[in-house]
Structure formats: structure tokens, C-alpha cells
Amino acid sequence: MKRFPAFDPPEYVSWQPDAALVRAFADAWSGDSARARAVAQVDRATRLALYAGMVRTRLHDIMLKRWVRQGVISKAWLGPGEEAATVGPVHALDRAHDVVAPMIRNAGACGEMGMPVADMLRGYLGTYDAPSRGRDGHVGSFRHRVIQPVSPVGNMPPVIAGVALSFVLRGERRVALTWIGDGTVKTGPTHEALNLAAVQRLPVIFIIQNNQVALGTRVEQAHLPGTFAELHEAYGCAGWSFDGNNVLDAYAATRLAAARCRAGEGPVILSAETFRMGGHATHDEQEARKVLPAELFAYWGQRDPVGLYEEYLKQEGVAAAELEAIEAEVTAAVDRAGEEALASRDANMPPPASAVEGVYAG
Numbered sequence: 001m002k003r004f005p006a007f008d009p010p011e012y013v014s015w016q017p018d019a020a021l022v023r024a025f026a027d028a029w030s031g032d033s034a035r036a037r038a039v040a041q042v043d044r045a046t047r048l049a050l051y052a053g054m055v056r057t058r059l060h061d062i063m064l065k066r067w068v069r070q071g072v073i074s075k076a077w078l079g080p081g082e083e084a085a086t087v088g089p090v091h092a093l094d095r096a097h098d099v100v101a102p103m104i105r106n107a108g109a110c111g112e113m114g115m116p117v118a119d120m121l122r123g124y125l126g127t128y129d130a131p132s133r134g135r136d137g138h139v140g141s142f143r144h145r146v147i148q149p150v151s152p153v154g155n156m157p158p159v160i161a162g163v164a165l166s167f168v169l170r171g172e173r174r175v176a177l178t179w180i181g182d183g184t185v186k187t188g189p190t191h192e193a194l195n196l197a198a199v200q201r202l203p204v205i206f207i208i209q210n211n212q213v214a215l216g217t218r219v220e221q222a223h224l225p226g227t228f229a230e231l232h233e234a235y236g237c238a239g240w241s242f243d244g245n246n247v248l249d250a251y252a253a254t255r256l257a258a259a260r261c262r263a264g265e266g267p268v269i270l271s272a273e274t275f276r277m278g279g280h281a282t283h284d285e286q287e288a289r290k291v292l293p294a295e296l297f298a299y300w301g302q303r304d305p306v307g308l309y310e311e312y313l314k315q316e317g318v319a320a321a322e323l324e325a326i327e328a329e330v331t332a333a334v335d336r337a338g339e340e341a342l343a344s345r346d347a348n349m350p351p352p353a354s355a356v357e358g359v360y361a362g
């Protein structure tokens with residue numbers, strides 16, 4: 001896809017495919033027959049939709065970054081490099097019925113659940129016509145079955161476990177999914193949620209998304225290495241890992257997890273290694289370059305989930321022109337969404353009296 005020197009990390013600006021990594025793309029699933037079957041069942045339209053979803057997610061973040069530079073907003077929480085770990089799992093769900101609770105790094109989940117990008121951006125701008133009616137900079141939409149994050153990290157796992165419990169109580173064969181960061185996984189409420197889900201055999205998927213850092217704390221400062229993939233065992237849950245920068249592997253791993261949940265076999269704790277190719281938010285991008293070793297940026301930068309998947313699709317026979325056409329269509333749609341959201345900001349900010357709407361029942 002097009003690179004944006006003013007906004008992309010330098011590793012993406014100069015990105016060139018590593019032929020060995022592209023050839024090895026299918027290694028992520030080829031040793032696991034169930035996973036390989038799940039990938040083989042992904043039809044062409046879905047493969048291209050996964051590409052479009054990652055491009056949309058990247059461009060949404062670039063739009064926010066542009067707005068920060070222009071002073072439209074003061075700050076944005078972005079997820080460059082983590083698109084595959086968000087987009088793959090969402091597409092593996094039944095998006096007309098299942099429920100997701102994205103964390104800030106998974107904002108792309110909103111768009112992939114069908115929320116208009118203009119509404120995602122309106123959420124950021126705090127306009128009155130945003131789904132949250134301008135109340136919160138966190139973004140979600142009940143209508144699209146996306147629960148917006150609450151600020152205290154670790155509190156979404158209990159919420160999503162509760163959603164899954166409601167499915168069981170109503171006899172609905174639906175699945176709930178949330179992502180848990182490498183920092184968030186250490187919190188008390190997350191432990192309570194994993195345990196409750198395990199004991200009650202709830203139809204919920206937890207994805208431990210290890211992007212190697214929590215705000216300014218490197219993962220090795222807060223965690224003994226090598227155990228996220230085994231955490232599910234401590235809770236007596238099923239679990240497996242996927243390649244966090246490989247959208248097809250993420251899709252297939254979640255597909256298998258969702259089937260298990262729907263069959264009433266209880267929760268699945270997935271884990272994925274990936275990397276935050278920027279700051280915690282736009283304010284600390286330079287600091288992140290000091291906190292995290294340059295080799296990490298180089299290693300993960302070469303594994304750009306969008307670039308790698310694009311090359312894999314070409315290797316599988318998709319014409320470059322078809323991918324370019326998808327990118328052009330998504331780019332035009334995100335640009336339009338930006339204009340629509342800015343128009344709302346000019347015309348539709350919340351009236352002061354609306355601050356008390358919905359605060360007290362009745």
C-alpha cells in the first residue's frame with residue numbers, strides 16, 4: 001500500500017518485501033492440520049476483505065495522526081503494526097450476531113463490525129451525532145455490537161464475560177470476544193474474568209495481544225518470558241497461539257476458537273505476539289524509540305502485516321492491480337468519512353444540557 005513519510009514509522013516508509021518472509025507466510029499454519037483446513041476454507045472474497053480491512057484500519061490511524069498534526073485533536077491512540085491481530089479475529093466471527101470489546105489498539109474492530117468510519121472519527125471528535133453522543137473519546141457502537149473500551153485497563157474482560165454469560169442465559173449461540181494487552185493481563189479484574197469464564201464455560205474468546213510494551217514498560221519488566229501461550233492452562237481453558245502479524249493465521253485461529261465456543265465447549269484464550277510500531281499514543285512516539293531497542297522496530301517493521309499480506313496475496317495469484325483498486329476504494333471512503341466527521345464537528349457538538357442525558361435512569 002501507499003506509504004506516508006509524514007505519518008508512517010520509518011521502517012514502513014522504506015518497506016520492501018523480504019522474499020523469505022513472504023515465502024514463509026503459510027508456515028504459520030501449515031504444521032497444524034485443523035488451522036490449515038480453516039485457512040483453505042477462506043474464500044477469495046474474504047481474503048480480499050481482510051486486506052481491505054487492514055488498509056482501512058491503517059488509513060483510519062493515519063487520518064487521526066494527521067488531525068493531531070493539524071490541531072484538530074490533541075492526541076490519538078493508534079495501532080500501527082497490530083492490524084492483523086484485530087482484523088483477522090473480527091472477520092472470523094459471525095459479525096451479524098457476535099459481540100466484541102476492542103481495546104484502544106483494536107479500534108479497527110469497529111469498522112470491521114460494520115460501524116461507519118465516519119462514526120468512528122465522530123467518536124474521537126466527540127460530536128453529538130457520534131454513537132456515544134460526544135460523551136467519551138473511546139469509540140464503540142452498541143448497534144454494531146461493539147462495546148467501547150472503558151479507561152481503566154482490565155475492566156473489559158469482566159464486561160465481555162458478562163456478555164457471554166447473557167448469551168448462555170438466553171440460550172443464544174453467540175460468541176463474545178475481547179483483546180487483552182500484555183500489561184492488562186496482569187490486572188485483577190482480568191484474572192477474575194478469565195476464571196469466571198472458565199468455571200462457567202462461557203462462549204468467550206480472549207486474545208492476549210503481546211505488543212511487547214505497556215505504555216512505557218517493556219514486557220520483560222513486567223512478565224517472565226514465554227508464558228502467554230501457556231496461560232490458558234492455568235485456567236483450565238482451551239487455548240492456542242497465532243502469528244499476530246499474519247491476518248490469515250489470526251483469522252483461522254479465531255475461527256476454530258469461535259466454533260468451540262458455539263459448540264458449548266467453553267472459553268478459548270488465544271495469544272499473539274506482535275509489536276506496537278509507534279508510541280502509546282501520538283504524544284510519546286519519540287520516547288518509545290528510546291524505551292524500546294531499535295532492533296525491535298527493525299524486526300517487526302520488516303513484518304508489516306499489511307505489506308506482508310499484500311505480497312502473499314500476489315504470490316497466490318491476486319493481481320497487483322486488483323489490490324491497488326481495493327486500496328483506492330478504501331482510501332476514498334476513509335477520506336470521505338473524515339470530511340463527514342469534520343462537518344459534524346462544525347455543526348453538531350453536544351449542547352451543554354445533554355451532559356445529564358442518560359446519567360440517571362428515567
Ligand SMILES: Cc1ncc(C[n+]2csc(CCOP(=O)(O)OP(=O)(O)O)c2C)c(N)n1
Nearest residue numbers: 105151152153181182183184211213214215
Ligand atoms: C487500571 C489502569 N491502570 C493504568 C492505566 C494507564 N494505562 C492506559 S493503557 C496502559 C497500558 C496498557 O498496556 P497493554 O495492556 O499492554 O496494552 P497496549 O497499550 O500495549 O495495547 C496503561 C498503563 C489505565 N488506563 N488503567
Ligand SMILES: [Mg+2]
Nearest residue numbers: 181182213214
Ligand atoms: Mg502492550
